[in-house]
Amino acid sequence: MASNQANLPGDLQDQLVAGHQSPLGVTQTTTVALPGFITQSGFKFEAVEVNYQTLGTLAPARDNAILICHGLSGNAHVAGTNAQTGRPGWWDFHVGPGKAIDTDKFFVIATNALGGCNGTTGPGSINPHTGSPFGADFPRVTIGDMVQLQAKLLDHLGIETLFAVVGASMGGMQALAWAVDFPGRLRVCVPIATCTAHNAMQIAFNEIGRCAIVTDPDWNGGNYSEARFPAHGLAVARMVGHVTYLSELAMARKFGRRRQSEAADARQFSIESYLHHQGNSFVKRFDPNSYLCLTRAIDEFDLFEGAAAEEILGRVRARFLVISFTSDWLYPPAQSRELVRLLKRAGLAASYINLDSEYGHDSFLIENPPFADVLRHFLNGEHGLKAPKPATLAGGSSLK
Amino acid sequence: MASNQANLPGDLQDQLVAGHQSPLGVTQTTTVALPGFITQSGFKFEAVEVNYQTLGTLAPARDNAILICHGLSGNAHVAGTNAQTGRPGWWDFHVGPGKAIDTDKFFVIATNALGGCNGTTGPGSINPHTGSPFGADFPRVTIGDMVQLQAKLLDHLGIETLFAVVGASMGGMQALAWAVDFPGRLRVCVPIATCTAHNAMQIAFNEIGRCAIVTDPDWNGGNYSEARFPAHGLAVARMVGHVTYLSELAMARKFGRRRQSEAADARQFSIESYLHHQGNSFVKRFDPNSYLCLTRAIDEFDLFEGAAAEEILGRVRARFLVISFTSDWLYPPAQSRELVRLLKRAGLAASYINLDSEYGHDSFLIENPPFADVLRHFLNGEHGLKAPKPATLAGGSSLK
Numbered sequence: 001m002a003s004n005q006a007n008l009p010g011d012l013q014d015q016l017v018a019g020h021q022s023p024l025g026v027t028q029t030t031t032v033a034l035p036g037f038i039t040q041s042g043f044k045f046e047a048v049e050v051n052y053q054t055l056g057t058l059a060p061a062r063d064n065a066i067l068i069c070h071g072l073s074g075n076a077h078v079a080g081t082n083a084q085t086g087r088p089g090w091w092d093f094h095v096g097p098g099k100a101i102d103t104d105k106f107f108v109i110a111t112n113a114l115g116g117c118n119g120t121t122g123p124g125s126i127n128p129h130t131g132s133p134f135g136a137d138f139p140r141v142t143i144g145d146m147v148q149l150q151a152k153l154l155d156h157l158g159i160e161t162l163f164a165v166v167g168a169s170m171g172g173m174q175a176l177a178w179a180v181d182f183p184g185r186l187r188v189c190v191p192i193a194t195c196t197a198h199n200a201m202q203i204a205f206n207e208i209g210r211c212a213i214v215t216d217p218d219w220n221g222g223n224y225s226e227a228r229f230p231a232h233g234l235a236v237a238r239m240v241g242h243v244t245y246l247s248e249l250a251m252a253r254k255f256g257r258r259r260q261s262e263a264a265d266a267r268q269f270s271i272e273s274y275l276h277h278q279g280n281s282f283v284k285r286f287d288p289n290s291y292l293c294l295t296r297a298i299d300e301f302d303l304f305e306g307a308a309a310e311e312i313l314g315r316v317r318a319r320f321l322v323i324s325f326t327s328d329w330l331y332p333p334a335q336s337r338e339l340v341r342l343l344k345r346a347g348l349a350a351s352y353i354n355l356d357s358e359y360g361h362d363s364f365l366i367e368n369p370p371f372a373d374v375l376r377h378f379l380n381g382e383h384g385l386k387a388p389k390p391a392t393l394a395g396g397s398s399l400k
Numbered sequence: 401m402a403s404n405q406a407n408l409p410g411d412l413q414d415q416l417v418a419g420h421q422s423p424l425g426v427t428q429t430t431t432v433a434l435p436g437f438i439t440q441s442g443f444k445f446e447a448v449e450v451n452y453q454t455l456g457t458l459a460p461a462r463d464n465a466i467l468i469c470h471g472l473s474g475n476a477h478v479a480g481t482n483a484q485t486g487r488p489g490w491w492d493f494h495v496g497p498g499k500a501i502d503t504d505k506f507f508v509i510a511t512n513a514l515g516g517c518n519g520t521t522g523p524g525s526i527n528p529h530t531g532s533p534f535g536a537d538f539p540r541v542t543i544g545d546m547v548q549l550q551a552k553l554l555d556h557l558g559i560e561t562l563f564a565v566v567g568a569s570m571g572g573m574q575a576l577a578w579a580v581d582f583p584g585r586l587r588v589c590v591p592i593a594t595c596t597a598h599n600a601m602q603i604a605f606n607e608i609g610r611c612a613i614v615t616d617p618d619w620n621g622g623n624y625s626e627a628r629f630p631a632h633g634l635a636v637a638r639m640v641g642h643v644t645y646l647s648e649l650a651m652a653r654k655f656g657r658r659r660q661s662e663a664a665d666a667r668q669f670s671i672e673s674y675l676h677h678q679g680n681s682f683v684k685r686f687d688p689n690s691y692l693c694l695t696r697a698i699d700e701f702d703l704f705e706g707a708a709a710e711e712i713l714g715r716v717r718a719r720f721l722v723i724s725f726t727s728d729w730l731y732p733p734a735q736s737r738e739l740v741r742l743l744k745r746a747g748l749a750a751s752y753i754n755l756d757s758e759y760g761h762d763s764f765l766i767e768n769p770p771f772a773d774v775l776r777h778f779l780n781g782e783h784g785l786k787a788p789k790p791a792t793l794a795g796g797s798s799l800k
Binding site: 203217252 | 617
C-alpha cells in the first residue's frame with residue numbers, strides 16, 4: 001500500500017504544510033460562549049467558551065451530524081486548510097468530500113476539548129474572578145465533562161441526535177462516554193485506538209510527563225508566565241508521549257542508527273534530533289497546565305468505574321465499530337478486543353477490526369486507505385439503515 | 401512457579417533488606433588503581449580505579465573464573481550482604497554456594513563499570529589535573545573501554561583466561577564485546593536480555609532520560625554540586641527507564657488502577673507513588689553524569705559497526721548461551737534471536753532460550769528458578785567439557 005511507505009506523522013505534517021491542498025479549501029473554527037457549565041467536581045463556570053468547526057450541511061431531518069473528538073494534542077480544526085497557519089486539519093485525510101467521513105453526506109462537528117488550549121476554555125483562559133489565567137486554579141475536568149460540554153454545544157446548534165460520534169485515543173474515550181451518558185443522542189459510536197480505562201503502564205507514561213512538567217522550576221506551581229515558562233518539562237513530556245505513539249518498527253525503518261551528522265563532535269542519532277524537534281515544536285503550541293489537565297482526565301477515565309460493565313452498558317443503544325491497530329502498543333488491540341467482548345455480552349451491535357499498520361498509536365493520524373475504507377463503509381452502511389427513531393427519519397437514499 | 405507470584409523487583413529489594421540472609425554472609429568489594437589506561441577515544445588516564453568483588457576460590461589451574469557484568473545501575477557488589485548498607489548484592493539470587501553461578505565451584509569476579517559511580521573511575525571521580533570531579537570533562541567511554549579495563553583487572557589478578565563472561569542488559573553488551581575483543585580469553589559467553597546494537601526506540605528512551613537531566617537547570621553543564629544537584633531530571637530519567645524495565649502485565653497485576661489513598665485530595669494512583677519512589681531513591685544513589693556516560697556508551701555500542709557480522713564473528717571462539725525473556729519489550733526476544741542466527745551462521749556453538757517471564761526486562765534481576773536452572777546447567781555442563789586449551793586443563797570432576 002502506498003500509504004505504508006509514508007513518512008512518520010510529524011514529517012508528513014511538515015510536507016503537507018508545504019504543498020497540501022485540502023479539497024475543502026480554507027476552513028474556519030468558531031467560538032461560542034455557553035453559559036452556566038458545572039463540572040462533575042462541582043466547579044461552576046459562568047460561561048465556557050467552545051471552539052468548534054462544522055463542515056458539510058445539516059440535513060433538513062437533522063439526522064446526519066457526526067461529532068469528531070480529538071486526541072490529547074488535537075483541536076477543533078479537523079479538516080480544510082487553516083487560514084492562520086496554512087496547515088491542513090489534523091484529519092484532513094479522512095474528512096472531506098468523498099472521504100471516509102464524507103462532508104457531501106454528513107454534517108461534521110469537531111470541538112476543542114474542555115481543558116485544552118486551542119480555543120475552548122482551559123487552564124490558560126482568563127478567570128473572570130481574577131482577570132488572570134486560571135493556571136493551577138483550573139478545576140479538574142473529566143472525559144464526562146468534555147462530553148457534557150459537547151452536548152451543550154449540540155443544544156446550541158439545535159441538534160438533538162447525532163448520527164455518530166467518532167474519536168480516537170482521548171477522543172475514543174469521549175465516544176464511549178457519549179454512548180453511556182447520552183444513550184438517546186447518538187446512533188453509532190466509533191471508538192478508535194482507545195480503551196475503557198487506562199492500565200498502570202498507560203498511567204505511568206502520563207505521570208512521567210506530568211512529573212517532568214511540575215518539577216521544571218519554571219512551572220511555578222502552575223502560575224508560569226510566557227517569560228518563565230516550563231518549556232523543558234513540557235518538551236520532555238512530549239518526547240515521552242511521542243515515543244509511545246510510535247512503533248519500534250516504524251522508528252527502526254525511519255531512523256535506525258543513522259546520524260544527524262557525521263562530524264565527529266555532532267554524531268547525534270537522527271532519532272534524537274527528531275525527538276528534540278518534536279519536543280520543541282510542542283512547546284510552541286501547547287500549554288503545560290492543559291497537558292496536566294487532559295492527561296489527568298484521561299488517566300481518571302473509567303467507563304465502568306464502581307459498577308458492573310453489564311449494568312453500565314445495559315443503558316447503551318448505539319451500534320459500535322471498534323478499531324485498533326496491530327502495532328499500537330500504547331493502546332494495545334487487546335484493550336479493544338475486551339471492549340468488544342463486553343459490548344457483545346451486553347447484546348449490543350459491535351463490529352471490530354484490528355487494522356494491520358506499522359505506525360503504532362499514531363496510525364489513526366496518517367493517511368491509511370484501509371482505515372479510511374473501514375470507516376467509510378461502516379458510516380455509509382449505518383446511515384443507510386432505517387434510523388430506529390424518530391420514525392420520520394429514513395436512510396437509504398445516501399447509500400452508494 | 402512460586403517466583404512468578406513475587407512482587408516487583410523494587411519491592412523485593414525492600415523486603416530483602418528487611419530480612420534477607422545471604423548464604424555468603426557479609427561480602428566486601430575492593431578497589432585497585434590500574435595505571436595508564438587509554439580510552440578508545442584517546443583519553444589518557446594516569447590511573448583508573450576499579451571497584452570489584454571476588455567470590456569463591458580460583459582453582460589452581462585458574463580455569464574457573466566467571467566475570468559478571470552489571471546493567472546500567474548495578475555495581476560490583478554482586479552477592480553477599482553489603483557491610484555498609486545491609487543489602488544483598490544485586491544477583492544474590494543467582495550467585496552463591498550451590499546457586500546458578502556456584503561459588504563452591506567457580507571464582508566469581510564482578511566489577512563496577514568504567515564511567516559508573518560505585519567505586520570505579522567515573523565522572524564523579526577527582527580529576528588529578530584539577531582536584532575537582534571530572535564532571536562534564538569525563539571522556540566518552542565505550543562498552544569496549546569497559547571490557548578493556550576488566551581485562552586489565554584480570555591481568556592484575558593473574559587470570560589469563562576466563563571460563564565465562566555473564567552479563568545482562570548493558571552487561572550483556574560487555575559479554576558480547578569480550579567475545580569479540582578477547583577471543584582467546586574466554587571459553588563461554590552468556591549475553592542475557594541484550595542486543596548487538598540499540599535500535600531507534602531503545603536510543604529514544606535513553607535520550608529522553610538524558611534530555612531530562614541536561615535540561616534540569618541544576619545540571620549546570622555537568623558541573624553541579626551536592627547543593628545544586630539535577631535531582632528532578634535524574635528522577636524523571638529513572639522513571640522513564642523504570643517503566644521500560646517492567647511489563648504491562650506485571651504493572652497491571654501489581655498496581656492496576658489502585659489508589660495510594662482514597663482521600664479525595666490525594667487519590668494518586670499507586671503506580672504514580674511507586675514511580676516517584678523509584679525516581680527519588682535513584683537520585684540518592686546515582687550520579688547524573690554517570691547516567692549520561694553509561695547510557696551514551698550503551699547507545700553507541702554496535703558489535704558489528706562498519707563490518708559484516710561474519711567478519712567480526714569469524715574471530716570469535718566462545719560458546720554461547722543467549723537468554724531473553726518473553727515479556728521484555730525493551731530488549732525484545734527478536735533481538736536475541738537475531739544474535740543467535742548470526743552466531744550460528746558464523747559456525748559458533750550457540751544455545752538459546754526465551755524464558756517465559758512476566759516481569760519484562762527486569763526478569764533477569766528477580767528470583768526466577770527456571771532462569772537459574774538454565775544458567776546452572778549450561779555453566780556446569782560447559783565447565784565439565786574438556787577445555788580446548790591449554791591441554792593441561794581438564795574438566796569432568798566438577799560435573800554433577
